[in-house]
Amino acid sequence: MTDFPKKARVAAAAMREVFPATPLLRNDHLSKCFGADIWLKREDMSPVRSYKIRGAFNAMRKVLANTPDQDVFVCASAGNHAQGVAYICRHFGVRGVIFMPVTTPQQKVMKTQVFGGDNVEIRLIGDYFDDTLASAQAYCGEVGAHFLSPFDDFDVIEGQASVAVELFSQLGRAPDRVILPVGGGGLSAGVVSYLKTEAPDTKFSFVEPAGGGSLREAVLNGAPKTLEQIDSFVDGAAVARIGEKTFAALKGISPDDVILAEENRICTTMLEMLNVEGIVLEPAGALSVDALVDLQDEIKGKTVVCVTSGGNFDFERLPEVKERALRYTGVKKYFILRMPQRPGALKEFLNILGPDDDVARFEYLKKSARNFGSVLIGIETKEADSFTKLLGRLDEAGFGYRDITDDDTLSEFLI
Template identity: 50%
Template sequence: MPEAAKNSSLTATSLPTAGTYYPQLEDIIAAEKRLRSVVNRTPLIRSQNLSEQYGANIYLKREDQQVVRSYKIRGAYNKILSLSTQQQRQGIVCASAGNHAQGVAYACALLGLKGTVFMPVPTPAQKVQQVRKYGKDAVDIRLVGDTFDEAYHQAKVFCEAQQASFVHPFDDPKVIEGQASVGVEILDQLDQPVDLMIMPVGGGGLASGLSAYFKAQSPTTQLIGVEPEGAASMSSSIATGNNQTLAEIDTFIDGAAVQRVGEKTFEICRQNLQQMLTVPEGKVCSTMLQLYNQEAIVVEPAGALSIAALDSLKEEIRGRTVVCLISGGNNDIHRTEEIKERAMLYEGLKHYFMVNFPQRAGALQEFLANVLGPEDDITHFEYSKKSNSSKGPALIGIELNKKEDFQSLLQRMEEQRVRFEYLNDKPDLFRFLV
């Protein structure tokens, strides 16, 4: 089983050099005041379950209860308000995997502006529908490319051709300052010092703004960023000292999956974050199910990142006050089976095998009777009979009651001389067959 998270400790660098952008306290405070009439002041709640589990005081900042169910409205609205009347009239353009698009759409509808939103083709249908709902007749949606970066490129080309104003999802001063307003609320809501502030990192806009505000107002707070293991662009960039473009990413955690973080956000995060953690996608799925079952909280994959990282910090946070930011709750119910599947694979409860059965009567019955344990369950079975062969391959998925049962399952397969190939540890073959 993979580790819950990979930990990369960072050393804060010196203050930014002259000419580089860094969020100023007065701009962040001004943005928070500007946004009060538009955004929800989301709850900061103490999680009894998580606090008991980790022996800490763990608070959840519920941006999933924001007006568009994510923090993205903060930066989008703040940026659009900063534009001149002429710029607003020429149109608003953005690229987004979903949440930023919803924020831009809501702002455009509220202000009566024409907007064009570019979204990757694999964006969950629920997020596309939400953009349509918030944007009403003010927003045109264009699905292009397989990743955010491809949609972003097309949006920039369109924006230049139309001379419209581009609202970047993360690498823009006004967007960063708007996202930082969530930090103003956290420190205002909590009547005790925050020992650790844990935040998700995608393109870095939230982490940049939030960390800058905490650096100024709560300098003793340890600032920790969390990325998906399959899209660790900020971790890779900070580790190498240069902003890196990842060749490939896993887009499952779509709200935090970017191939390249922002130039401004990279510099700010490199200065401010003391740690970067990466969390496997399967661990995130397990956390999503845990939050639903124990806290009655529905989050999207990116929204669970900060809580998914707690296991790797359990010794560090004991007895301390921790704030985890839940960044969004725009989860598509149609993804539930995939989320459950990824969670069970990560937890060691679901295993796939390619089994060669003898082509004779009773072979499968013998497998069921002599190999499966009393609490094991076959949840996937595909059999391919070959008329010119005495054996036929079958793809079998087996669900266990507890992960410790796996070794005894393998032992019984060996004892019964079952010819098989284990697929879980062969990712390329696994993705092709399952």
């Protein structure tokens, strides 16, 4: 891939007919917090609010250059890739057939249709993505359409590399470190392939959601390996298996360069960026910023670029994000409380609460004639240390309780 940088620059130049370069903005808040010169490459400000438009454009551009009569393109996606493909189908005036799982939120289906307009047909097929993908690929074989991979394609990787072309030009110098979110690996493969030639001293950090560490698994295994289970909360990056082509471009990195970001902590970063900076990031888009905490000792005094990869956040998810953030920071907990079945017991319990302790949920789980009843109670406070004092007072008063905040099984059914 000795000519890769040249191809990436050609792709970046060609994209200017579709959209301007996304901004590279210094973030004063983060720079002050971490004692570094921190810049955000704002892919959340592309026309489709993610970098996926780049790979879709470049792949489609090259297919049409080689086979001008190719007029049908197909993809399988429930998110940003679908929107990028739809937008570019309309730009080139070709037909796009986009397969999405039946469970795809209506908001994402609607946005994809808006971006593609009359050039796009959306087919909702399959309860699971694997079924959707199989249907899309079978359709391609039937009608002779071209399948657009979300990441594991050389032309897509080349298109995503335009992120690096832009940030290097905009910064005017080589950054000390670039922090990249990783799902299937298309973005990271493209950026690394470009900068390792143009800025050989630049270091890289790769961030995956803890529930979808396919790159880390591949690095440890020496080859891509399918994860048996993933947490889909970070839906833009929770990929069970990194791409073969993308991993080939990343092969040789150290496991120490891969950071697994805990899903609940990502929520605290999303809220911080929203409340402090007014920047709306989806969970995958917040990965690179979230990793700054893990790298704080290494980046002091350095120039760091975080790629904020997407901002397609459905605000109906905001209550869940807030809930996860509160639980991560330790200011909200859930308990099964053993409540005596006698007059005055509830009042006694309420008097035990501190001045900053707020009852966020209170629900009897079982009512009977026994001496004790079970209560699901959620308590929110201002400082995590308040719980140490509260639990001490509960022990002293003889109230039995069980902390179920981190019990995934009980939380799934009760909270």
